Amino acid sequence: MIRFVSLRLLRALVTVLAVMTFSFVVLRMSGDPAEVLLGPDVPQNVIDAFRRQWGLDAPLWRQYLSYLGAIFQGDFGLSMRDRAPALDLVLERVPATLMLTVPALILKLGIGIPAGIFAALHRDSAIDRGVIFLAILGFTIPSFVMGLVLVLIFAVTLGVLPSGGFGTWQNAILPGITISIGGIGIIARFSRSAMIEVLGQPYIRTASAKGVKWHDVVRGHALPNAAIPIVTIAGFMVGSLIAGAVVVETIFSWPGIGRLLIVSVSNRDLAVVQCILLLIAAVMVTANLIVDLLYGWLDPRLRTGTAH
Amino acid sequence: MANLVEIRDLRVAFDGVAVLHGIGLEVAPGEALGLVGESGCGKSVTWLAALGLLPSKASIDGSVRLQGQELCNAPRSRLERVRGGRIAMIFQDPASALNPVIRVGRQLCEALRLHRGLTGAAGRAEALRLMDMVGIPDARGRFGLYPHEFSGGQCQRLMIAMALAGEPELLIADEPTTALDATIQAQILDLLARLRAETGMAVVFISHDLGAVAQVCDRVCVMYAGRIVEQGSVAQLFGHPRHPYTRGLFDAIPRLYGPRGALVPISGTVPDPRHPPPGCAFAPRCAHAHGFCATQVPRLLPQRDGRHLACAFPLPERDPQRDYEDALT
Amino acid sequence: MSALIEAEDLVRVYATRQGLFGRAVPVRAVDGVSLRVARGETLGIVGESGSGKSTLGRMLLGVDPAQGGVVRFDGAPLPDKGTPAWRALRARLQMVYQDPLAALDRRLPIARQIREPLDIHARGDDAARRARVAELMQSVGLRADQAGRYPHELSGGQRQRVVIARALACAPELLVCDEPVSALDVSIQAQVVNLLRGLRGENGLAMVFISHDLKVVRNLCDRVAVMYLGRIVEEGPVERLFAAPRHPYTRALISSVPDPGQPLKGRIILQGEPPNPAKRPPGCAFYPRCPQASGICRAELPQMRATGQGCRAACHHLDGADPVPQAA
Numbered sequence: 001m002i003r004f005v006s007l008r009l010l011r012a013l014v015t016v017l018a019v020m021t022f023s024f025v026v027l028r029m030s031g032d033p034a035e036v037l038l039g040p041d042v043p044q045n046v047i048d049a050f051r052r053q054w055g056l057d058a059p060l061w062r063q064y065l066s067y068l069g070a071i072f073q074g075d076f077g078l079s080m081r082d083r084a085p086a087l088d089l090v091l092e093r094v095p096a097t098l099m100l101t102v103p104a105l106i107l108k109l110g111i112g113i114p115a116g117i118f119a120a121l122h123r124d125s126a127i128d129r130g131v132i133f134l135a136i137l138g139f140t141i142p143s144f145v146m147g148l149v150l151v152l153i154f155a156v157t158l159g160v161l162p163s164g165g166f167g168t169w170q171n172a173i174l175p176g177i178t179i180s181i182g183g184i185g186i187i188a189r190f191s192r193s194a195m196i197e198v199l200g201q202p203y204i205r206t207a208s209a210k211g212v213k214w215h216d217v218v219r220g221h222a223l224p225n226a227a228i229p230i231v232t233i234a235g236f237m238v239g240s241l242i243a244g245a246v247v248v249e250t251i252f253s254w255p256g257i258g259r260l261l262i263v264s265v266s267n268r269d270l271a272v273v274q275c276i277l278l279l280i281a282a283v284m285v286t287a288n289l290i291v292d293l294l295y296g297w298l299d300p301r302l303r304t305g306t307a308h
Numbered sequence: 309m310a311n312l313v314e315i316r317d318l319r320v321a322f323d324g325v326a327v328l329h330g331i332g333l334e335v336a337p338g339e340a341l342g343l344v345g346e347s348g349c350g351k352s353v354t355w356l357a358a359l360g361l362l363p364s365k366a367s368i369d370g371s372v373r374l375q376g377q378e379l380c381n382a383p384r385s386r387l388e389r390v391r392g393g394r395i396a397m398i399f400q401d402p403a404s405a406l407n408p409v410i411r412v413g414r415q416l417c418e419a420l421r422l423h424r425g426l427t428g429a430a431g432r433a434e435a436l437r438l439m440d441m442v443g444i445p446d447a448r449g450r451f452g453l454y455p456h457e458f459s460g461g462q463c464q465r466l467m468i469a470m471a472l473a474g475e476p477e478l479l480i481a482d483e484p485t486t487a488l489d490a491t492i493q494a495q496i497l498d499l500l501a502r503l504r505a506e507t508g509m510a511v512v513f514i515s516h517d518l519g520a521v522a523q524v525c526d527r528v529c530v531m532y533a534g535r536i537v538e539q540g541s542v543a544q545l546f547g548h549p550r551h552p553y554t555r556g557l558f559d560a561i562p563r564l565y566g567p568r569g570a571l572v573p574i575s576g577t578v579p580d581p582r583h584p585p586p587g588c589a590f591a592p593r594c595a596h597a598h599g600f601c602a603t604q605v606p607r608l609l610p611q612r613d614g615r616h617l618a619c620a621f622p623l624p625e626r627d628p629q630r631d632y633e634d635a636l637t
Numbered sequence: 638m639s640a641l642i643e644a645e646d647l648v649r650v651y652a653t654r655q656g657l658f659g660r661a662v663p664v665r666a667v668d669g670v671s672l673r674v675a676r677g678e679t680l681g682i683v684g685e686s687g688s689g690k691s692t693l694g695r696m697l698l699g700v701d702p703a704q705g706g707v708v709r710f711d712g713a714p715l716p717d718k719g720t721p722a723w724r725a726l727r728a729r730l731q732m733v734y735q736d737p738l739a740a741l742d743r744r745l746p747i748a749r750q751i752r753e754p755l756d757i758h759a760r761g762d763d764a765a766r767r768a769r770v771a772e773l774m775q776s777v778g779l780r781a782d783q784a785g786r787y788p789h790e791l792s793g794g795q796r797q798r799v800v801i802a803r804a805l806a807c808a809p810e811l812l813v814c815d816e817p818v819s820a821l822d823v824s825i826q827a828q829v830v831n832l833l834r835g836l837r838g839e840n841g842l843a844m845v846f847i848s849h850d851l852k853v854v855r856n857l858c859d860r861v862a863v864m865y866l867g868r869i870v871e872e873g874p875v876e877r878l879f880a881a882p883r884h885p886y887t888r889a890l891i892s893s894v895p896d897p898g899q900p901l902k903g904r905i906i907l908q909g910e911p912p913n914p915a916k917r918p919p920g921c922a923f924y925p926r927c928p929q930a931s932g933i934c935r936a937e938l939p940q941m942r943a944t945g946q947g948c949r950a951a952c953h954h955l956d957g958a959d960p961v962p963q964a965a
Contacts (some may be wrong), residue, residue, distance in 0.1 A: 209399075491685065
């Protein structure tokens with residue numbers, strides 16, 4: 001058990017390190033922050049001074065090493081724009097994002113799973129086809145289209161909800177729904193196919209053959225097995241708590257991590273972008289770790305070996 | 309004696325494709341009946357249909373009576389009382405027939421609670437007794453294990469224990485030994501025969517293995533393409549098969565003793581149920597087929613020697629005079 | 638007769654992990670197996686699951702590398718897997734598996750698949766390859782008009798014929814068949830068994846026929862080797878060995894085969910199940926289930942000894958036990 005957990009932890013660390021390295025290199029290859037921040041008409045010596053000040057004149061590998069060294073001391077660097085610690089800027093925005101993504105996650109799981117299972121239990125019925133249709137609609141429409149359509153209906157036409165902004169709970173409704181709809185569709189489809197797969201297994205027939213009532217077959221025999229694959233996709237959704245709102249926050253001008261990311265990328269505010277990407281990677285990796293541990297808990301075949 | 313189960317003109321179709329074309333058979337209390345045939349002949353479907361265990365896309369017609377109580381298309385609640393209670397069923401692949409995420413002890417106790425109202429310590433004690441009875445070593449220590457911690461043979465023993473939990477009058481064993489190794493098959497066949505003797509329950513033994521059927525059963529039905537083609541006692545059928553298909557099955561099996569010549573296969577393949585031949589389903593593969601066979605479906609009719617046959621040109625009845633001469637030489 | 642293929646003291650160890658958190662445990666799937674197959678001879682290998690018979694079959698072809706021992710084909714050790722020499726040798730050594738649908742490519746018509754080995758090993762020109770495919774299809778009993786069919790359009794028996802035709806394409810000298818008829822219905826199984834019977838000894842073709850079905854092995858093979866937990870426990874000419882098995886396991890195995898007309902009573906029914914190969918008992922692996930086991934069986938591994946008429950068995954109690962002929 002300890003061996004297993006430490007192995008997974010190591011793998012998680014390697015993943016995070018890879019993300020850090022990748023974002024570091026790509027960001028520095030894709031444009032010069034000095035030009036972006038200082039504007040086009042600045043004399044060369046100002047640019048040079050700026051680059052020296054931020055250490056951008058050193059060779060890439062030296063920049064990388066000092067970045068890594070700082071990270072391990074808990075120093076995520078300063079924002080080039082605000083001169084404030086990047087970590088503080090990022091953490092300040094986390095609550096706003098979670099205000100959108102946590103309710104959205106609850107909606108995704110709370111509507112998606114029951115809808116998928118209900119469809120599986122009524123396979124090929126009109127209800128089933130309706131669920132599939134809505135699910136496909138949900139995850140094929142891009143969130144920026146969905147968001148604009150919702151704004152058009154509820155803000156522009158009906159005028160019942162604000163089209164953007166932040167502050168009251170009414171502001172959160174449209175972006176929240178926009179984020180969740182695609183996820184509900186994905187989870188519904190996934191739960192449906194997981195459940196259909198399980199319902200076709202011989203042990204379900206065994207349970208029926210021994211006289212278990214149908215709803216107990218579903219609850220006691222099918223659901224615990226269907227839960228195993230559903231946990232994977234749910235874990236993936238948990239992993240997107242931070243990263244899943246980039247587009248929607250921009251559409252609804254919601255002051256969360258996503259909007260900070262967009263602004264910082266266009267400003268080449270290296271420390272902030274790197275800090276956000278690191279946070280996203282850490283959340284993803286943690287979610288995967290939890291899924292792995294849940295697997296062991298849900299599936300006894302992974303917990304113990306063959307003992308005969 | 310009144311029959312325990314009577315099946316009359318049972319028909320099953322999947323999405324409009326008929327796979328059972330009117331099966332009639334009866335099971336007497338305590339009897340062991342074998343159901344033999346190749347894959348797709350409908351031997352398993354017959355009993356899954358009888359217990360309402362087929363998927364909902366199957367359309368079922370006919371009558372299945374359990375001592376006068378109609379089961380065919382019966383309401384779910386009636387079927388749920390019968391299943392596992394009066395009629396229990398075990399399946400081919402024991403390892404996947406047990407729920408992988410539930411401890412075996414709990415799976416056993418569930419059956420005991422449903423059909424005998426045993427819960428708590430009483431249920432546990434009875435479950436342990438059943439595990440002992442079917443030959444699970446160290447039942448107490450293994451009560452809380454999961455199915456994957458048992459071998460295939462032990463999983464089948466657990467399935468049998470679960471089937472016995474409801475003290476059924478009839479056990480349907482659907483290819484119970486096919487997925488098991490030879491020495492384990494022998495153990496399971498032995499166990500089934502012993503349990504039948506101890507409990508007096510009837511057994512329907514579904515198998516493609518003529519040898520295994522001969523060991524367990526008194527009476528045998530041979531099925532082909534959704535119909536019973538020959539029915540009789542084990543001695544009759546195995547001593548002198550009369551339907552060309554039954555005969556063909558015997559000739560196709562290599563023997564463990566005697567000469568080792570080339571086998572006599574049945575030519576061709578089983579007909580596609582979507583395009584069944586107009587007459588006898590076996591006619592395209594039959595060496596004895598005449599014009600009649602290509603157009604008319606033969607009915608299953610009683611013969612002088614007590615067996616039932618569905619064939620217009622069966623192999624001749626055994627000649628007592630020739631038997632006598634054979635015995636002399 | 639000179640051996641076409643000869644295995645000496647083969648050992649194959651797998652590391653299996655027990656569960657998600659477990660440590661890797663070494664399993665000796667094949668544990669010191671020696672055998673030889675002459676040109677034109679058919680050797681049957683029987684045993685239950687976990688006996689190592691399939692692993693042994695793959696080792697004979699060099700698909701599974703041996704951790705110990707050596708396989709000699711035509712006098713020379715098998716080259717390592719993946720080397721050009723090994724690939725060239727594949728034309729002379731072929732394998733047929735249990736599941737023909739998995740062995741065939743769903744997207745290619747069967748004639749193309751039968752032809753593939755001819756293309757790989759560059760045998761003849763286009764016309765010669767066409768002619769060879771037609772000849773092969775005919776010899777395994779496939780109709781010429783089925784050439785353009787896809788695997789899913791054929792029955793199980795026909796698919797297995799395609800696999801056999803493909804294996805025969807380059808006129809191999811050795812065919813290793815792993816349960817080739819087990820997935821087939823009785824009436825179809827007989828067709829394929831007869832096909833294999835016809836191939837035996839044809840142009841010196843040798844065959845290793847791995848099966849759990851003793852009846853088919855007896856019908857098809859010249860000699861048979863019985864495996865239990867990675868070791869050969871008895872071997873000999875098939876009729877002799879089946880009529881008078883000397884090893885207690887062989888006796889029980891033969892006795893457990895249900896034969897129509899043979900009653901259940903009087904059969905030897907073994908207690909228990911084969912032990913987990915990862916927890917192989919010391920001494921004779923069969924002793925926990927053996928009705929004749931004594932002290933020596935727990936302590937000492939029995940060696941193969943000649944038991945007469947070309948048979949050999951590995952049991953400490955061969956002398957005490959009478960060779961009980963099985964009732965015919």
